[in-house]
Amino acid sequence: xxxxSSFAAQSATSPLAPYEITRREVGPTDVQIDIEYCGxxxxxxxxxxxxxxASNYPVVPGHEIVGKVITLGxxxxxxxIGQRVAVGCFVDSCHTCSSCKADLEQYCLNGFTATYNxxxxxxxxxxxxxxxxxxxxxxxxxxxxxDGLDPAGAAPLLCAGITTYSPxxxxxxxxxxxxxxxxLGGLGHMxxxxxxxMGAKTVMITTSKNKAADAMKLGADEVLISTDAxxxxxxxxxxxxxxxxxxxxxxxxxxxxLLKVDGTMCIVGSVGPTAELNTxxxxxxxxxxxDSLVGGINETQEMLEFCAKHNIVSEIEVIKMEEINYAxxxxxxxxxxxxxxxxxxxxx
Amino acid sequence: xxxxSSFAAQSATSPLAPYEITRREVGPTDVQIDIEYCGxxxxxxxxxxxxxxASNYPVVPGHEIVGKVITLGxxxxxxxIGQRVAVGCFVDSCHTCSSCKADLEQYCLNGFTATYNxxxxxxxxxxxxxxxxxxxxxxxxxxxxxDGLDPAGAAPLLCAGITTYSPxxxxxxxxxxxxxxxxLGGLGHMxxxxxxxMGAKTVMITTSKNKAADAMKLGADEVLISTDAxxxxxxxxxxxxxxxxxxxxxxxxxxxxLLKVDGTMCIVGSVGPTAELNTxxxxxxxxxxxDSLVGGINETQEMLEFCAKHNIVSEIEVIKMEEINYAxxxxxxxxxxxxxxxxxxxxx
Numbered sequence: 120x121x122x123x124s125s126f127a128a129q130s131a132t133s134p135l136a137p138y139e140i141t142r143r144e145v146g147p148t149d150v151q152i153d154i155e156y157c158g159x160x161x162x163x164x165x166x167x168x169x170x171x172x173a174s175n176y177p178v179v180p181g182h183e184i185v186g187k188v189i190t191l192g193x194x195x196x197x198x199x200i201g202q203r204v205a206v207g208c209f210v211d212s213c214h215t216c217s218s219c220k221a222d223l224e225q226y227c228l229n230g231f232t233a234t235y236n237x238x239x240x241x242x243x244x245x246x247x248x249x250x251x252x253x254x255x256x257x258x259x260x261x262x263x264x265x266d267g268l269d270p271a272g273a274a275p276l277l278c279a280g281i282t283t284y285s286p287x288x289x290x291x292x293x294x295x296x297x298x299x300x301x302x303l304g305g306l307g308h309m310x311x312x313x314x315x316x317m318g319a320k321t322v323m324i325t326t327s328k329n330k331a332a333d334a335m336k337l338g339a340d341e342v343l344i345s346t347d348a349x350x351x352x353x354x355x356x357x358x359x360x361x362x363x364x365x366x367x368x369x370x371x372x373x374x375x376x377l378l379k380v381d382g383t384m385c386i387v388g389s390v391g392p393t394a395e396l397n398t399x400x401x402x403x404x405x406x407x408x409x410d411s412l413v414g415g416i417n418e419t420q421e422m423l424e425f426c427a428k429h430n431i432v433s434e435i436e437v438i439k440m441e442e443i444n445y446a447x448x449x450x451x452x453x454x455x456x457x458x459x460x461x462x463x464x465x466x467x
Numbered sequence: 468x469x470x471x472s473s474f475a476a477q478s479a480t481s482p483l484a485p486y487e488i489t490r491r492e493v494g495p496t497d498v499q500i501d502i503e504y505c506g507x508x509x510x511x512x513x514x515x516x517x518x519x520x521a522s523n524y525p526v527v528p529g530h531e532i533v534g535k536v537i538t539l540g541x542x543x544x545x546x547x548i549g550q551r552v553a554v555g556c557f558v559d560s561c562h563t564c565s566s567c568k569a570d571l572e573q574y575c576l577n578g579f580t581a582t583y584n585x586x587x588x589x590x591x592x593x594x595x596x597x598x599x600x601x602x603x604x605x606x607x608x609x610x611x612x613x614d615g616l617d618p619a620g621a622a623p624l625l626c627a628g629i630t631t632y633s634p635x636x637x638x639x640x641x642x643x644x645x646x647x648x649x650x651l652g653g654l655g656h657m658x659x660x661x662x663x664x665m666g667a668k669t670v671m672i673t674t675s676k677n678k679a680a681d682a683m684k685l686g687a688d689e690v691l692i693s694t695d696a697x698x699x700x701x702x703x704x705x706x707x708x709x710x711x712x713x714x715x716x717x718x719x720x721x722x723x724x725l726l727k728v729d730g731t732m733c734i735v736g737s738v739g740p741t742a743e744l745n746t747x748x749x750x751x752x753x754x755x756x757x758d759s760l761v762g763g764i765n766e767t768q769e770m771l772e773f774c775a776k777h778n779i780v781s782e783i784e785v786i787k788m789e790e791i792n793y794a795x796x797x798x799x800x801x802x803x804x805x806x807x808x809x810x811x812x813x814x815x
Contacts, residue, residue, distance in 0.1 A: 217727075380565070380566055401734075409756075
């Protein structure tokens with residue numbers, strides 16, 4: 120029988136409020152998870168408000184999910200009841216395309232199934248996310264949380280963590296390199312921690328002098344104030360890699376001269392039309408602009424192990440479910456250091 | 468004593484006409500070259516017309532130079548009088564920066580000296596290019612033309628050839644890969660020949676059905692008409708690499724879905740503001756947009772050897788010096804297959 124679960128859902132006209140939904144039955148390869156914490160990602164706001172014009176109401180947001188196994192499908196061997204697990208941004212993919220075969224499910228050529236607001240054969244027709252008491256997910260897409268990792272602080276690793284970890288790994292960031300993290304928010308603060316832990320000289324690049332002290336506390340070796348033309352000029356050709364976490368359209372060309380020859384800027388913050396590309400700053404150094412989307416399942420597990428080893432979690436503010444609308448308002452004013460996480464026990 | 472040489476120069480108000488200029492004396496590491504052929508690059512038009520606002524008149528264009536050694540500096544050991552040599556887009560660099568030390572003089576961090584319209588200590592204060600009877604160049608920047616390579620057809624290899632060869636080599640194009648060459652002009656026709664010779668499946672991507680037959684003759688395995696939405700859609704995720712030779716601002720985002728995961732589009736045609744970057748087509752495949760500038764001296768020599776081995780030269784139309792203004796007019800109408808080359812013996 121399908122399972123029922125209370126959850127917090129949003130429609131175009133109403134704020135988040137608790138409802139009952141029907142989850143699919145636990146199939147042979149499924150895991151049912153009692154959700155303890157769910158991180159709040161900016162995507163949740165976009166989807167709740169239908170900013171991208173593709174929301175299917177009721178939307179149940181949440182793709183930074185941490186909880187405990189409460190039911191195991193008959194074929195699931197490697198997990199135990201009570202084990203702490205996690206779910207990130209997607210819950211299915213085709214398993215057959217070249218991307219899936221290369222452990223890059225996030226680039227599934229047939230399209231992955233997002234953790235919420237994605238078409239599914241499950242009851243309701245669309246996936247429902249982590250602002251909920253429980254969730255049923257195919258075991259392939261269930262991560263395990265290593266011992267010692269704070270479960271609330273770990274929740275944002277499932278999106279903000281892997282979104283920054285994956286490009287840093289792909290572009291082989293390591294000791295001896297200089298990495299610039301542009302923008303200090305949910306993504307940026309994870310970028311600083313991870314780049315630092317990978318051994319790179321890590322420079323926080325921000326418009327705000329007020330963020331300098333925080334950036335240093337998070338692990339930045341230096342802070343570069345991007346509105347200081349003299350300081351920016353002094354750093355020309357100094358960076359092996361730039362991770363651009365600015366969440367809105369902006370003139371990314373401005374930062375390109377910071378890169379060394381053959382350097383890459385990976386934009387992970389702004390999705391969609393961003394600014395006019397000027398090839399001038401690229402051509403005199405064979406520079407690249409790239410983009411990257413979360414990470415594959417194996418890489419996400421690797422990231423969680425890496426974070427456990429280096430004692431890295433997200434800086435968070437834990438809220439109750441009933442505070443979510445207020446949290447959205449604060450996020451829109453960048454008033455959070457650096458990620459809200461919902462204590463799902465607060466959902467009645 | 469400084470040398471004199473007749474040359475064809477352009478001012479802001481007058482068309483190209485012959486003048487006398489003073490060349491520097493042949494120093495110990497210099498080579499004086501009797502110019503046989505000089506290719507005509509679109510850059511020549513931009514510089515002649517001061518399109519980039521940086522022209523210093525009189526401008527002597529020309530950076531696709533082939534000729535014979537007529538004078539050798541006392542320290543030049545590896546060349547002989549009468550040997551066929553070539554000069555490309557730059558004639559000096561700092562020799563000390565990380566780029567120069569890595570044989571990437573084109574990315575000299577202190578700025579290379581362009582073959583024309585670049586500041587120099589030589590008489591005149593600015594370099595003068597290849598629309599001339601002779602030129603004096605430091606031996607480090609002098610290439611040798613392998614036996615068997617047609618000297619007129621080889622001239623455009625020094626710019627159009629290396630501009631397409633270098634990115635194809637840098638992104639390691641080889642058998643088993645699928646490469647798209649976008650745009651069939653001076654750069655594009657070299658891109659097709661070189662990509663084909665490197666063993667890649669080479670697809671000409673063009674708006675014009677009329678160019679299909681020519682593209683196949685040049686070595687394309689297929690032609691993709693970019694205005695055919697059905698054909699474009701069928702080629703989604705099929706390309707390892709796109710070499711974009713479109714010489715004007717355009718919506719490059721349109722071509723990004725053609726790339727496989729981790730694919731790169733290298734823009735070599737349009738320099739400067741090109742179009743608004745939409746990160747959407749990049750993020751769902753970790754795709755990159757890059758740019759590349761000609762090639763280093765060693766790589767240019769390698770390219771010439773590669774072309775000799777594979778019997779590749781540019782498709783050209785040889786003109787007399789007096790026809791240059793007419794040639795510029797035709798180039799602006801894309802009426803050339805595929806490069807004009809000036810027979811410098813025609814300069815009186």
